[in-house]
Amino acid sequence: MVRVRFAPSPTGNLHIGSARTALFNWLYARHSKGKFILRIEDTDKERSKPEYLDEILGSLKWLFMDWGEELVFQSKRFGIYKGYAQKLVEKGLAYFEGPAIIFKVDKAKSVSFDDMIRGKVDFSTDDIKDQVLIKTDQTPAYNFACVVDDSEMKITHVIRGDDHISNTPKQVLIYEALGLPMPQFAHIPLILSKDGGRLSKRHGATSISEYKNMGFLPEALVNYLALMGWAPGNDIEILPIDEIIKLFDVKDVNKTGAIFDMDKLSWMNGQYIKKMEPARLAKETENFLKDKNIVDDKFDAEKWRGITAAYRERSRTLEDFISVYRIFFSDEIEYDEKAVEKYLKKPNSKDIMNRCKTAVESDNKFDKASVEESYRKLADELKLKAAELIHPTRVAISGKTVGAGLFEMMEILGREKVLKRLSKFC
């Protein structure tokens, strides 16, 4: 049975690159009906923090990755690593250097492994120094703890970032010295920043929680991340997670690093929003706004459903709904100064707004069809194009030149609010 693991160290939030590594492991486990196990590499007591662990677990869950089994903490296994190291000392393959235990590397030998993605990779032990197994402070070194745990956890496939490729020969040597069976290795390419280097904070958001915060949907992010280094073929790009599981195979992962493209992620997120059930979109956006403490007691769930439906087609992230919320529920709207200048400061602007106000007052049903009729009639009377009424009205009632259809907005806003906002420009 396939057993894979994701082994984060809780020294920071879940990075977008690590999330992709976790995802590939998880997808492979699901695809092959195997197990996905989590191991927490918290050997560095100084840098490991419980809040990072919470953040990492929360982000994994948010991205639908479930691990099911109990977590393995390396910090609870120091005795085990020590035992393995002592065994190597007894065999004469490692030696003490003070309290530390060091692994002896024989020179002039070749070490190689078969990578599922890259094929055979060769190294010479001439380029590998003796390896620290147990550090002076008695904690295990990464390459050692990793081998011991992968072996004890019966990991069959080690799927990890490219940056570990030169760690692998060191680990292979340890497997051999310990006489343990080796897992299959698969080194996936790194996710790069716009300038082709490592993705770091100065390039913008790097952690999964930041993306959540920016209003991205987990299904869109999973879909996008899966496409970094892997393609389902047939020119398909948007596909549900079940479909990804069905089609995914580590062997099909590319060798080349991929640059993270926010534009495409945004586009994809927009596609997911557009296809979302209206009721769910209303709920998701509501939760999003609540998390941000934007929702106040004026909130009206019924009304919100209509609003989100009207904005669904034109939104890319949940964050887009913040300004939408303010237009419909806040008494104080923010005016785009340029728009006001352009549409509401003309010599005849006040007259026109006055006539619009009258039309709004005298409209009987005040639903979008009827307001539209009133407006078009008024435009005829004034010998103006309907657009010359529509644009200034939109700016007057929403503060912006962009947004949903004007008559739809008016219906949702209601006659009273529309009149109040129009009055400001009469």
Added chain:
RNA sequence: GGCCCCAUCGUCUAGUCUGGUCCAGGACGCUAGCUUCUCAGGCUAGAGACUGGGGUUCAAAUCCCCAUGGGGCUACCA
């Protein structure tokens, strides 16, 4: 510096294993047009790539070599 990995439009990629169907396909972004009350969306069109050089072959994006470029590692961090 040493070692390792990688190389198709600006970006993500299909095609590379099993050479011919590829004067290289799709998507994002960009540009133009249409739709329209704005924006968005939708639709249509357009610009846009096989890093270079040598081989091998009747034939190379695809195989081999070299060069170049990029990335990673080179910690008693993980």
